[in-house]
Amino acid sequence: MLLALFAVTLLSFVLFGVFEGDRVRQIQVLWAVQVPMDLALAYGAWRLRLLAPQYRRFWSAIAFAGCSFSVGDSFQTLNVLFDPGGASTDGGTVQSAFFIVGMFSNVLACLLFPQGLKTGREKLVFWLDATTVLVAGGVTAWCFAVNGAVEQQDRVTATITAALVVVGAFSATKVALVPRPPMARFAAWPMVAAPVVQGIAAFLPGPFQLQNHYYVFMVLLLPSLLIAVGPRIQETLARTEGPAGTARRRPYSLLPYGMIGLTFVVFLLVLPEHTSARLWGATLGAVVITGLVCGRQLIAFQDNVMLVRRLDVAVDRLTDQETMLREQASTDGLTGLANRSRFTEELGFALIGSPAVLLIDLDDFKSVNDTMGHAAGDALLVEVSERLRAAVRDHDLVARLGGDEFTVLLPNGGAAGAERIAADILRRLGEPMTLEGRIIATRASVGVACARPGDESSTLISHADIAMYEAKRRGKNTCVHYSDEMGARIADEAELVRELGTAVDADEFMLLYQPIVRLDDLRMTGVEALIRWNHPTRGLVSPDDFIPLAERSGHIVSIGAWALREATRQAACWRAEYPAADHLTVNVNVAGRQLRTSGFVDEVAAALSDAGLPASNLSIEVTETAVLDDEESAEAMLRLRGLGIRLALDDFGTAASSLGLLLTVPVTTLKLDRSFVESITTAGRPRAVATAVSQMATALEFSSVAEGIETDEQREMIHSLGYQYGQGYLFGRPLPAGEVGDRLAAMSHTPVA
Template sequence: MRTLRRDPILVALFAVTLTGFVLFALLEGDPHRQSQVFWCAQVPMDAALAYGAWRLRALVPHYRRFWSAIAFAGSSFTIGDSFQAVHTLLNPATASTTGTTVQSAFFIVGMSSNVLACLLFPHGLRSSRERLVFWLDATTVLVGGGVAAWCFAVYPVTAPVDRVTASITAALVVVAAFAATKAALVPRPPMARVAAWPMVAAPVVQGLAAFLPGPFQDQDHSYVFMVLLLPSLLIAIGPRIQEAVVRTDGPVPAVKRKPYSLLPYGMIAVTFAVFLIALPDDVSTRFWGATAGVVVITVLVAVRQLIAFQDNVRLIDRLDVALDHLTDQEVLLREQASTDGLTGLANRTHFTEQLQQHLDEGGSPSVLLIDLDDFKTVNDTMGHAAGDALLVDVAERLRATVRADDLVSRLGGDEFTILLPDTGPEGARRVADDLQTGLAGHTRASIGVAWARPGDEPATLLSNADIAMYEAKRRGKGTSVCFSDEMGARTAADAEIIRDLASAVGGGEFTLVYQPIVALDDLRMTGVEALIRWNHPTRGLVSPVEFIPLAERSGHIVGIGAWALREACRQAARWRADFPGAGDLSVGVNVAGRQLRSPGFVDEVAAVLRDTGLPPRLLTIEVTETAVLDDEESAAALLGLRALGLRLALDDFGTAASSLGLLLTVPVTTLKLDRSFVESITTVGRQAAVATAVSQMATALDFSSVAEGIETDEQRELIRGLGYEYGQGYLFGRPLPPHEVGDRLQLLSGDSRAQGAQGVVRT
């Protein structure tokens, strides 16, 4: 957390607080002027809370609703306190720390949003027993806090106070108690403790200050104003600290809780203390004796229960130690148990043993590998319990479809296998068709079919079935495919390419070429798109169509994309330094969905811009629709990229199924019409209609529009007439190596009319 010491917002907040303290002291004896300082200092604190919470919405998508509610609360506080600050400045004679009706209304709205935030964030409690224990403990704490608030604020045991102010103060204490309880008891809180405790302490400090008698009720000393300003500082720094934690350590990990919590017992003690303080002076001795007995018995029972908890914890620890000392043979036997715990089917070990036995006996078995389509969506949208229920149901349907001597097993996750003894290709195909029929209307599955050939091992047969299954997914899912030698050869070739990709970046085998993007009105080159080329040492040039999908599937795209991004930005910065006419030349870099979802991608882009010196406005990140479709991680990354000041283009627009919906959720600045809508635009009416619609949407949403694949003057004129601002295609230039782009920029630098050239997209 060393970066917190240099954080400009935290430094500014502490500077505002220190300045307020100094002014409070200098204005001692003038409560009206002190109140003016108090309200003016509140406004930047409130604004920092709103700003910090809003930034965390994008950084922590899992808690987006929580931080949205906190940001709304901060905005409400900012509006109300700004009004109050102006009011005190215009009416100094009536200035005080008590807010007007307007300020109180916005304060209540903000506090209500904070309460909603506490209720919204997920508990992370899975079983009904865990939820029951949590709510029992939480209710105990809330009742204790409510009793204290009632006796010291709403109906105080001492001098009477203003009921409205006291009620609001009491609400603050209860909200703080509830927030502290959730942060202490749930396994995955929305904030790290170092960030949460200042925000929890803020209403506690404010509540205690209101409860204290004497000068805190009169507010005629400078230190009273200092104490009253502290809660605003505490609640403002919380989100900023949390942002530093997330950027340094990632999302808050699950917290391992103790088997029991001391919070409820502490609140029992608080309640008894309040009860004893609230007793009138004329209570009889008999009543005091009974009261003392109740208190002592409760304390003894609580202590006894805590001792029992400790005994249970020690017992569990001893049991864990005993389990750790099991012999290696016992562990091995447990791991090799033959049954899958969830479905009751055979597990991988048992399946492999049975398959090996059939092969050893000279049999000709077939294997079906079944993978449920889009099973992750079920888990993500309906929960793991629904996913487990689906797996159990699928297991029952598979058992009901096959013969009695066929072996159904679950390999793990959503993968199932079926061993068909002495079954050839035709019989295996029929079983696969029967399975598709049995699963239809319930779920969809991709099935790979393979059969044994002389010399096959279980691993070979399973690998062949796996290859066929992935081919079924490639063909659109929900179908069955039988293995062929051609599939095996293609898979082997793909595996070789994937293996070579691992060393291609380090070996300097990749280069970038740049295709010009021009303004359609005067054909000025306003930008370039960086395109990657692979010069393989033995294969020669490998088409991106061939290696990019394999790089994405294997994960190598992350390293390749990082190299391409840095190289493109470095080259663009060099052009700007070498050619005066390249001052506003933008560069577009394609980014895969896997890159967007990789941790720290936004920071990586920021570092590249910083290291190369390229202004963010001259970098365009191009993503396809499928890369960001229904993906919170990608959406958060795009928001972070947009916050850096660079541009976002939706590439190949119009080819995915949910293009229109993405325009409302993805913060793009540019639409790039796919070349498939341009190639026949002069002859096919439907393509012209789609191109027109995309241009109109871009204009209505204030996006820039780029048409790809322009190859003729006729296409250019038609596209320009439809309203497109920029074009890209062979008509304006094929992808060029850097030195040829430099030649064009040299000509551009010599043309005085080019000095006002604009970037390819608007911010």
């Protein structure tokens, strides 16, 4: 478009030269070229109206002006082409009417567009400067149009020309003084210069008054070109650099001083020639003194400006450093998300409303680090952060609290909105991703907490954390909303965990022993040590209530060590006191966390040595899930077996990889889970599983024990399936050590069948 405008202008310049001396032809070319210029103005302004909607009214007015100019100049072009005798550079009545309408639209645009002035002082300074410019323009218009200083011009033409000068001055004021102009200054100055050039050209002497030279028509065409290129430059700048930002206010503006100078020039031009020398002297003195004062003020302003610039540079440097430090202090270095500090700060601000917090913890993230390395784990965290960003709204905040734990702050939306976003997060995280050539799917547990009146930041985060752990307890890869009941249970569990830390030293634990009998003759061949917590205020606490807490908190290591030492000590005491206990096996349950603890095997060996108990009298019971795909546990069990200790696989048949474990774990005994024994006499499938387990034990030369036998019918069925040993209430409930001693004493006086 710009190239086309310049090409048309260059062509018109050539034609002005070709038709030198033929004023009619030159005028026809002048008017014909005006039309594409006007159309370019209207088209460019209309495009900017769509490109910069915040200045829609301004560009609509400019586009309307361009259309008005196009209609008037098209009419005048046809007029001079078909009526060469009336060819003139001055428009006729129709063209002048459309020209005045267009100029009125331009003035309206300058008055209506957003100025960006906020404080009362900014508005006062702006309107003082603008008034100075308008007064100077008004003086010029009065002197030349009304007072008739330029006598050779037509009065109507002079009035319009003076108005153009005023409009140009006012536009310059807008561009120079308004903080948020609708156009960049680089694009605005051509449009500002256009009426000024047209106004000045009207008062130039010689050929400009006679309009008898080709360069006169070149100058007369320039305003149309300047007006047309302005919107095109602005559109280019807007597309490459974005919308114009807030312009920095200068410490001072030269416009008022320029307008003072213009007023003095006009004043001197209109002084009558017969004015006395005294008036001339006074006038000259006022001009000189004003000039000196202005010069002095400008020097002072320049000094101030230099000082302000130095201060601005120093402040900008400090601001940049502060911004950089603030960003570093509030941003997670790996993912670029907000960090814990920034999240806590933003949550504090959001609590004036009703925010919600989502706490997201990746499920089984440790396995990625262990199997693929920490670099792959970091790459996974970066990908997760991108998916979290995509799942939330623009005004929501995503943060990484540390490790594989993320959080999302939802300033509004309520519980329903939080649930929708949480569901979208789980869906996005569940989509497969490629990591180092491997396709993996990520799962996460999400806890949701909605703020209530009076909640603090720490409270809301704690509630979301409680809900997240509840999601993990329910099987992971799910979302759970916090409730007061959940909080009360977690608080109670937290109190139990705290008390577990001191229970061993306070001697609050005790062991009960449940008999294990040989099914052939119902003779007791072993006992399983079962731990109980004799709480000082709660009474006897069931293992189901505190063992999972001990495993999660890590207290299971110290509690398990105590149980191992106590069980081996008691078994050694029975052997020393009762002959029937020589071959009695004591079974001790060991958690997976204990197996993976460094030095566990040495700890077992030390317990046997201190108690004086042979290794063959100790059986370590582990669950399938405790040793599933765990190299550390498998290695520990191999070393235990090397000591001569028996190994029992407890709750056999309830995990997903039981058959595979039989090939990798050096167990000596399979214990059928009680869930298969409960309905073995009434349901076919439990009987089929029990049969299969017995046959596998026989084929692999393992001992077989059935748990949970409570009736004679169950005992007979289990015995008929080939099981060697049984355990359950039918043979005895968990007993104190003394009652087990009584049974051993009775057995010692009863001959073996």
